[in-house]
Each structure stands twice: as C-alpha cells, then as structure tokens.
Amino acid sequence: MTDKRYRHISITPNFYQLGTPSFPAYLSLGDDGMIIEGGTGATFVIILNQLKELGIEAERIKYLFLTHTHADHIGAIPRLRRIWPHLKVVASPVGEKLLTRLVTKEEALKEFVEVDRSIARIMLSKGQIDAVPPELDSYKFGVDMVVKEGDRLDLGSGVSWTVYETPGHSPCHTSLHNEREGTLVIGDATGFYLPEKDIFWPNYFHSLEAYCSSIRKLASLPAQRGALSHNGVIEGGIKRYFRKAIRATESYHQEMMARLDRGEALDEIALEKAKWVVTFTALLPFEGIKALAALLVRRSQSAVVSEGMLAIP
Ligand SMILES: [Fe+2]
Known part of the structure; x- marks a missing residue:
C-alpha cells in the first residue's frame, strides 16, 4: 500500500520526484526508466511503493544513476540489487572506485551502515517511517556502467540525458x-539548499575550486528546472539560482578566512557553524555535521581563489 505521507510528484510528463523531500530520488521515463539517486535504506521501501503507485513494472527500470557516492545517496542500492538483478547501476569513474571501497574495505562499509542507520533513526524520530529497516546479511554495491563527461543515456521515445562531471x-x-x-539534475553540486528559507549551506567538501567551476559549468546549460538531491526541484530562474549558490559560497568562504585570520580555532568555527546548520536541517547527527563543517574550514584554508572563480557571467 502506498504510504500516504509520500506520494510521487509529477514534475513533467516524463519526470517524477520520488522518495521524501529530504531524500528525494527521481524517475525519468522513456521506453526504459532510470532512477536518479541511490536513496537510503529508509527510503528504499518508499520508492518501491511510489513506483507501484505509478504502475511502473520493475523490468522497465533499466538504470540507477548515482549523482555521487556519499553514504546518504547510495543506501537503496544493495536493497534494489537483491530484488532487481537486471538493474544497471551507473556512476562516474571516480564513483565506481569509491563504491568499490565499500566492497573491499570493511571499515568503509561499517561507516556506511552507521550513517544509513542514523538517517533511518532520525526519520523514525520524526514519524517519517514506522521502523528502522533491517540490516542486510550482505551489501552488494558495485557499478555496472561507468559514464564520463559528454556521454548520453538514451531511454527511448526522445528522453535522453547528457552526463556532466561536476566534482567539488x-x-x-x-x-x-x-x-x-530543460531539466538539470544538479544533485548536491550546489550544496545544501532549503527553498522554504532560501538558505544555502555551501558544501565544497572535496574542493572549493572544483565546486565553483562545476556550478559555473551547470549555469551555462539551458534549463528551466533543477533537481536537487535534497529538498526537491527548483522551477524557473535557474541562472539566478546558480548565481545565488556562488554568492553564498563566496560569503561562506570569506567568513571562514576572516575568522581564521582573527585567530579563531578551527574546532570553534566548526562547532558554531554546525549549531547554525541544525537550525534548518537534521539530515545527519550533530557530530557528523560538525565534522563536515570542520572539513569546509580546511578546504577554505587550502583553496587558491583565482579571478572570476566566484562569478557567473
Ligand atoms: Fe553529498
């Protein structure tokens, strides 16, 4: 039975939002279907129910496309693999390497399981699910198809997607x-954005330089809407959205640098930023958010900002 809390949302005649607002996944439908986003252990059943509600046969879903391999974006993969052996998991070359770590390194898998469970526990405490999903005997991650910049994923009936590498x-x-x-799947490339409050938490966890250049790349593509990996779809004003994302990134980075210049300790800055983040989201446990906030301070510290890097023409 469909969970009344989470009905699918029709974005266009061929594009649907599934999952929950905090952890959305998307379905693109041509002759074949593609799920975009690897979900979480807790959203797996929700996504299955939404597909049932849409009357989509499992066999029609050919691909599962990963925007990235952070623990909160891959949790449904091993659960889907168990029931849909035909499903092809699609990721970037680096994504494939990182997912392979979960199979070869016990520590990495342990960390994933912990994050996935903590997300489920947060969802349970908010009444978003009725139980934490059971752990699996084995977690079969793995990528079946590697895609690079410029590759196309053709689903038939004119529904086709071009791949853009957007690290950062x-x-x-x-x-x-x-x-x-006119649909862009932005993923987490613009960080954590909360449309209701128009707040950005810039998330340049890998590199500030790459993050800004990826936002500039996305801003150059013609689009009417942008699908985010948290908090749904931005409709209209996409260029303006990217400008706001870059401005928010610049001011966050400048704040980090100014506070370091004043001699504030990294830990102190991270703690204060984590306290700010939890005023608008409870996506991860506080300690996890604090660790990410500390990582951002370090990325700002090591960034080399060049002219034009923080601007969108
Ligand atoms: Fe992420």
Missing part, C-alpha cells in the same frame, strides 16, 4: 542534463 561537493559528483525537457 565530492570527487565523484556527476550531473545530468535533458536538453529537450
């Missing part, structure tokens, strides 16, 4: 563009 949030981050429909 993570080294493996990849975005998609459907030119005909």
Whole structure:
C-alpha cells in the first residue's frame, strides 16, 4: 500500500520526484526508466511503493544513476540489487572506485551502515517511517556502467540525458542534463539548499575550486528546472539560482578566512557553524555535521581563489 505521507510528484510528463523531500530520488521515463539517486535504506521501501503507485513494472527500470557516492545517496542500492538483478547501476569513474571501497574495505562499509542507520533513526524520530529497516546479511554495491563527461543515456521515445562531471561537493559528483525537457539534475553540486528559507549551506567538501567551476559549468546549460538531491526541484530562474549558490559560497568562504585570520580555532568555527546548520536541517547527527563543517574550514584554508572563480557571467 502506498504510504500516504509520500506520494510521487509529477514534475513533467516524463519526470517524477520520488522518495521524501529530504531524500528525494527521481524517475525519468522513456521506453526504459532510470532512477536518479541511490536513496537510503529508509527510503528504499518508499520508492518501491511510489513506483507501484505509478504502475511502473520493475523490468522497465533499466538504470540507477548515482549523482555521487556519499553514504546518504547510495543506501537503496544493495536493497534494489537483491530484488532487481537486471538493474544497471551507473556512476562516474571516480564513483565506481569509491563504491568499490565499500566492497573491499570493511571499515568503509561499517561507516556506511552507521550513517544509513542514523538517517533511518532520525526519520523514525520524526514519524517519517514506522521502523528502522533491517540490516542486510550482505551489501552488494558495485557499478555496472561507468559514464564520463559528454556521454548520453538514451531511454527511448526522445528522453535522453547528457552526463556532466561536476566534482567539488565530492570527487565523484556527476550531473545530468535533458536538453529537450530543460531539466538539470544538479544533485548536491550546489550544496545544501532549503527553498522554504532560501538558505544555502555551501558544501565544497572535496574542493572549493572544483565546486565553483562545476556550478559555473551547470549555469551555462539551458534549463528551466533543477533537481536537487535534497529538498526537491527548483522551477524557473535557474541562472539566478546558480548565481545565488556562488554568492553564498563566496560569503561562506570569506567568513571562514576572516575568522581564521582573527585567530579563531578551527574546532570553534566548526562547532558554531554546525549549531547554525541544525537550525534548518537534521539530515545527519550533530557530530557528523560538525565534522563536515570542520572539513569546509580546511578546504577554505587550502583553496587558491583565482579571478572570476566566484562569478557567473
Ligand atoms: Fe553529498
């Protein structure tokens, strides 16, 4: 039965939002279907129910496209692989390497399981799910198809996506563009954005330089809408959205530098920023957010800002 809390949302005749607002996944439908985003252990059942609600046969879903391989974006993969052996998991070359670590390094898998469970526990405490999903005997991650910049994923009936490598949030981050429909899958390339409050938490966890150049790349593509990996779809004013994302990144980076210049300790800055982040999201446990905030301070510290890097023409 469909969970009334989470119905699918029709974005265009061929593009649907699934999952939950905090952890959305998307479905693109041509003759074949492609799920975009690897979900979480807790959103897996929600996504399955939404597909049922849409009357989509499992066999029709050919691909699962990963925007990136952070723990909160891959949790449904091993669960889907168990029931849909035909599914092809698609990722960037770096994404493939990082997912392979989960198979070969016990520590990496342990860390994933912990984050996935903590997301489920947060969702349970908010009444978004009724139980934490059971752990699996084995987690079969793995990538079946590696895609690079400029590759196309053709789903038939005129639905086709071009791949853009957009690192910066993570080294493996990849975005998609459907030119005909004017849809961009932004993923986490612009960081964490909360449309209701128009707040950005810039997330240049891998590199500030790469993050800004990826935003500039995405801003150069013609689009009417942008699908985010948290908090849904931005409709209209996409160029303006990217300008805001860059401005927010610049001011966050400048704040980090100014505070370091004043002699504030990295830990102190991270703690204060984490306290600010939890005023508008509870995506991860506080300690996880604090560790990410500390990482941002270090990325700002080591960044080499060049002219034009923080501007969108
Ligand atoms: Fe991420």
